[in-house]
Amino acid sequence: MKILLNNRNEEFDNKSLSISELLQIKKLSFRMRIIKINGTLISKDKYDSTFIHDKDNVQVLYLMSGG
Amino acid sequence: MRLADIEKHLKKFRVGIAGAGGLGSNCAIALARAGVGTLVISDFDAVEKSNLNRQYYFSDQVGMKKTIALKENIIRIRPDISIIIHTIRLDPSNICEVFKGCNVIVEAFDSSEMKSMIIETVQSEMPSIPLVVGSGMAGWGNNELIRFRKIDDTLFVCGDETSDASDDLPLLAPRVGVVANMQANVAMEILMKLK
Numbered sequence: 001m002k003i004l005l006n007n008r009n010e011e012f013d014n015k016s017l018s019i020s021e022l023l024q025i026k027k028l029s030f031r032m033r034i035i036k037i038n039g040t041l042i043s044k045d046k047y048d049s050t051f052i053h054d055k056d057n058v059q060v061l062y063l064m065s066g067g
Numbered sequence: 068m069r070l071a072d073i074e075k076h077l078k079k080f081r082v083g084i085a086g087a088g089g090l091g092s093n094c095a096i097a098l099a100r101a102g103v104g105t106l107v108i109s110d111f112d113a114v115e116k117s118n119l120n121r122q123y124y125f126s127d128q129v130g131m132k133k134t135i136a137l138k139e140n141i142i143r144i145r146p147d148i149s150i151i152i153h154t155i156r157l158d159p160s161n162i163c164e165v166f167k168g169c170n171v172i173v174e175a176f177d178s179s180e181m182k183s184m185i186i187e188t189v190q191s192e193m194p195s196i197p198l199v200v201g202s203g204m205a206g207w208g209n210n211e212l213i214r215f216r217k218i219d220d221t222l223f224v225c226g227d228e229t230s231d232a233s234d235d236l237p238l239l240a241p242r243v244g245v246v247a248n249m250q251a252n253v254a255m256e257i258l259m260k261l262k
Contacts, residue, residue, distance in 0.1 A: 007216075032179040034186050039219045041190045059218045063179040063186075064203040066232030066243075067090040 001054035015054070019047040022058070034061040073259070074102035080258045081105040083169035085157055085185055087133040088112075089238055090201045091175030092123035092140075093247035094254075099141045099148050101255055106141070109153040109165050110134050121240040157181075159188045166193070170261060171254045174200040175247070177232075186222070194221065199253045203227035204246040205236045213245055215253065225249040 002011050035042050036059045042050050084091045087110035110133045114124045128136040134152035153165045189198045203226035212227040226246050232238050
């Protein structure tokens with residue numbers, strides 16, 4: 001599948017991936033984050049059960065402390 | 068568009084500022100100067116001496132609630148602006164009530180947990196309201212790393228998205244001011260597109 005990850009094209013051999021699998025493959029380990037798939041915010045407890053498919057737009061936003 | 072027309076347009080709108088620290092105080096001042104009609108400012112904290120290295124307060128305001136001090140400072144710049152203050156700790160149960168009627172909300176919290184909390188709350192309970200987040204502004208220099216990212220029509224991020232504030236990477240006026248003013252710039256851009 002081909003997806004858009006933070007506005008960059010990414011290609012995977014898998015037909016679909018759970019959010020948790022994607023985070024593992026891409027080594028995105030920083031935990032303070034917000035994830036949106038096609039504009040929908042996914043809550044943290046749904047990272048295992050939410051799947052990413054071909055042509056999905058995945059946005060990962062890291063939240064740093066400071067303000 | 069001429070300055071007078073811009074100010075006349077911005078006067079019609081209301082912007083929510085969640086947190087009145089380094090991001091919130093500087094962003095509020097920029098939006099007030101630009102001519103936004105109403106600002107809704109929320110913070111529970113008082114001004115501390117250590118805040119004066121980056122936040123828009125004065126040394127004689129130490130000990131005052133930030134909401135009251137910031138209102139005082141904005142009124143000195145623009146007496147005709149309407150300022151609504153909420154001196155409370157924001158949480159998922161009061162965010163919608165506090166920012167009801169705002170055309171844009173600026174996230175200006177210090178802690179990443181609070182940033183996460185307001186994004187989840189606003190995006191799920193006020194899904195049509197644009198939210199402008201600040202993430203990554205600690206330290207100094209590295210201008211080239213500070214950026215703006217539109218995630219979608221309702222979520223915007225300003226900052227380098229990497230520098231986490233700590234004792235060894237503190238928050239300082241120049242970089243915090245850059246990100247605060249970027250947030251104000253995004254809020255203004257959103258308002259200028261509204262009818």
